[in-house]
Amino acid sequence: MNNKLSGGKLVLVHIKQLGINKIPYIEDLRDRCIKYIDFYPVTLLPDTDEPGVQDTTNMYISIADVFGNEYLIKDLPLERLNYEATFGVKQSIHKKISLQNSAINCQNANNVGKYVALIFWYDLPEFSARNRSDVTVVDSVTVPITNVIRYNSLPDEERMTGKRFRQILLGTPTITPDLRNALTLTQLKNIYITLRKGSYNVIENIPVMLFYQMQMLQKSIFANIIFDMQSSFLTIGGAGTATYADYVGKSVFLNFVYEK
Amino acid sequence: MRVLNNIDVFQINTVGGSQEYYFPQNVSWAGKKINRIVVVGSTSQEGQTSPIDGQTSLLSVENLRNMYVDLVGKNDLEIARNLSAEQIIFFNNHIVNVNAVLKLQLCRFTFSLVPESGCFLVYVIYEESEKELLLSESVTIQFPLSASADITIKEIIDEYMHVKIERVTAVVAWNTDETPFYLTLRDEKDTFVFNSVHSCLMRSQTNNGNPSNSQIYPLALNFKDVDMDNSFVRNATNKDITITLTFFYS
Known part of the structure; x- marks a missing residue:
């Protein structure tokens, strides 16, 4: 079983009512092998001003098989997918699933009207590859936050062009190597990263906190994924509805490990 | 491992x-x-x-x-x-x-x-x-150590351990935030280097439920023929502490 990650996508599930709430159909995930699912408990979500679900009490998730006939997972407490509770130890799926037949069973009235943020890690062979070399290089990127509503592009670092990436590591300094102020850990919880290759989002709206690996018991390794720095970006959750004055002018610091 | x-x-x-x-x-x-x-x-x-x-x-x-x-x-x-x-x-x-x-x-x-x-x-x-190491035999010892003092493994064995260890396969230190220390192991032929290793590298315990202070595996080593007289534990602080240390051995 290949545990390495390649594609990742944030899917928001609107909790419209108590009881069954279907997970929306996502074309990019159709016929894909889903490796893992993470739940991200946070208030501010990307591209929406609706609040996210944080309290997983009496919340359950069911995942249907690719034909929608039977459940691979039935009424699993959502807390089991909460990366903060499991310390990064992911629930293994490793099967194709039917999203539109999967659902979240909400028995918590406080969560009605909110969104559940699920991260689907899926197999993406078009933009990943096997190891070609044992030699890896660590490089760094400082991403300045200039815009709270639109995209904050990753700098176009020529030395990382065309590389195959194995790890993305979030750092939490107060001052970055190029002497910019960095976002605090609390602020970083509202930052999402999208890594694009051409017009395809290899990693889409993934919370950068999932790359804060030091506290996790399971390490996330990518299968030599490829993406273009100049078309990749960070966004801030909340769609510009909250007060973000503290974000602008600060930076996010990331280390990338790639194949030499 | x-x-x-x-x-x-x-x-x-x-x-x-x-x-x-x-x-x-x-x-x-x-x-x-x-x-x-x-x-x-x-x-x-x-x-x-x-x-x-x-x-x-x-x-x-x-x-x-x-x-x-x-x-x-x-x-x-x-x-x-x-x-x-x-x-x-x-x-x-x-x-x-x-x-x-x-x-x-x-x-x-x-x-x-x-x-x-x-x-x-x-x-x-x-x-x-x-290497595949079977961590089966272990001894856990607790002993006081004065501020900035050190104690040899020979003294630890004689006074607290009463088990002779020749080949150390892993070490685990406890309460490393409160009772930090350094462990130096030497062998008689100077084959291995294990110099002043801080107890935090040997930690294997969650601290306030935070797994970032634990390790999944103990610090595994393959240290043969320990020279008891020249291997020692040193207090890393300026106060008297009680050290808890587990040796896996064979």
Whole structure:
């Protein structure tokens, strides 16, 4: 079983009512092998001003098989997918699933009207590859936050062009190597990263906190994924509805490990 | 299981507001393949001192959050540029591997914020190997140690342990935040290097439910023919502490 990650996508599930709430159909995930699912408990979500679900009490998730006939997972407490509770130890799926037949069973009235943020890690062979070399290089990127509503592009670092990436590591300094102020850990919880290759989002709206690996018991390794720095970006959750004055002018610091 | 064969330490003094510090060059592991580098600062409230000079205070880990590492390989191949020290700090569960021979004169630490005056420790793990170790026999001992004092393994065995250990296969230290210490192991033929290893590298315990202070596996080593008289435990603080230590042996 290949545990390495390649594609990742944030899917928001609107909790419209108590009881069954279907997970929306996502074309990019159709016929894909889903490796893992993470739940991200946070208030501010990307591209929406609706609040996210944080309290997983009496919340359950069911995942249907690719034909929608039977459940691979039935009424699993959502807390089991909460990366903060499991310390990064992911629930293994490793099967194709039917999203539109999967659902979240909400028995918590406080969560009605909110969104559940699920991260689907899926197999993406078009933009990943096997190891070609044992030699890896660590490089760094400082991403300045200039815009709270639109995209904050990753700098176009020529030395990382065309590389195959194995790890993305979030750092939490107060001052970055190029002497910019960095976002605090609390602020970083509202930052999402999208890594694009051409017009395809290899990693889409993934919370950068999932790359804060030091506290996790399971390490996330990518299968030599490829993406273009100049078309990749960070966004801030909340769609510009909250007060973000503290974000602008600060930076996010990331280390990338790639194949030499 | 990943088994370390050799672990050496050097100390970097942060003085005079300098923000750039280079690796030492006259070291026994120069020209050898380095597996991992781990930086150690102080997390405890107790004043911790370096095992090298016995007096310089360890910097708090907050200082090390603003430290970065540049590593260059022997063929001038850049291995790491601005690698955050957080990725190689002792409480990180997934230390970034080096796995290269380093050109030491080009390897350095830089700070983005002037650090306080003090020092930090850099542990260099080299010639690591993969081995199947059965960690079945162990002995856990608890003993008091005066401020900045040391005690040999021979004295520990005679007074507290009553079990003869010749081949140590793993060590685990407990309450490492409150009772930090250094362990030095030597063998009679000087085959292995295990110099002043801080107890935080041997931790295996959650702290306030935070797994970042635990390790999935104990620190595994393959240390034969321990020289009891020249191997010792040293108190890392300036106060009297009680140390709890587990040896796995065969």
